[in-house]
Amino acid sequence: MPVAQPQSHAYADPDHRSDGGLSALDQTGTLLQVLRNQTIFSEGDPVNHAYKIISGVVRLCKHLPDGRRQIAQFLFPGDYLSFVAIGDHGFCAEAVVDVSLLAFPHKHVERLCWENPDLRARLFEILSQRVREIQNHLTIIGRQTAKERVAAFMLLLSERLSHGGPRIDVPMSRYDIADYLSLTMETVSRTVSLLKAARIIAAPSLHQLELRNLPALHALADGMD
Amino acid sequence: MPVAQPQSHAYADPDHRSDGGLSALDQTGTLLQVLRNQTIFSEGDPVNHAYKIISGVVRLCKHLPDGRRQIAQFLFPGDYLSFVAIGDHGFCAEAVVDVSLLAFPHKHVERLCWENPDLRARLFEILSQRVREIQNHLTIIGRQTAKERVAAFMLLLSERLSHGGPRIDVPMSRYDIADYLSLTMETVSRTVSLLKAARIIAAPSLHQLELRNLPALHALADGMD
DNA sequence: CGCCGTGTTGACCAGTTTCAAGATTGGTGG
């Protein structure tokens, strides 16, 4: 398993607010580049570093022995990754597109946390938020239909990848989307076509998306079909 | 929405190891009893207390507007609950059977965390473990078949409720199990019957379970069908 | 003893997957 290792010099975060020592932490990271579809770490690897995503998108996924795959989360610029420091990784992390990350040795994070208890409190908050997100994801996967799931996914993208305008570019493949939503690629494709036909979305190009009817999307995602 | 409130006197934890201030925390809790099927807190309620389950089983669930329900977790004696202190509850907590809990005002927990940073580190670990559990649950729900899900559930029960012997008593209804596994009650029932026919389990009574063939169960749960 | 909530079983149905055939897209090299 190719495991990317930090190699570069210290990185200075331009955005340096007072945020419970988070930006102080960021300053200690080393920059790391990972190419599209490369593995950042694999399931079962010992946890050595925490990461912060600077640019690109990461998928957190689990592979079953027979090839089935579940993507637990997509992580976007600004997200922290693997600051859960227990034993081995329960999931593997892969770059959806070329990614740059800050890497922090866990020992380092621990030290900072002891010097500045604020920091751990802040990380605790972030982790709490994460729990909430996964639980919502669980409900979507567990109890919503294909249409509802795809709608929810598009709203996620618009929250995390919108550059102001209505146009979003979708960095991941249909296959990734399917494994995130626990569907097949085909079902995702069909459902997107359906939403296009209903004028709820438009797709100027394959990996671009325009949400034409936000209220309808929200209604769908919330199961008020 | 009936929200149970702590009412009782301080509770002394007999099990008082040095565990990062966790038992110190436990000593500050007030005992609280909640009857079967009563709500401990609802989705959207402000987060005021953290809890530790002393006895009984709790379900964490989300209700969709149209009646669909997803149970994110079952919580068992020893589990902490709602120590994620951000704004409002994202899920509701209900007693599966009569439950006794310790309740801790969150302000209190915060104060203890500042006095003793160990405690927050410990809570962080617990939360990390929780994340891992939910992610595994997500994979089960998302990518495994009915048989695999039921098998995984039985293994969970045996981990958390086994009293040494091979006999487990199953405190929750088929309906609860279904909503935990994202199936219907009927499918759970059928699948259990199937496993009985295959001599993998036995069910001396309706809410009792005996795992007759552990290896087969593990094989099923891991998708090596 | 009989009732009601809960669990089981059966027959049928629907949404999603599977399998298979094309259509787009993007990258490469002539």
Added chain:
DNA sequence: CCACCAATCTTGAAACTGGTCAACACGGCG
């Protein structure tokens, strides 16, 4: 700049898993 190729995506038809609806059984309790 275009042609071609591989990868990705779309669409269609058939199969299947699990869901729905309905009847029935069980079991605890008045």
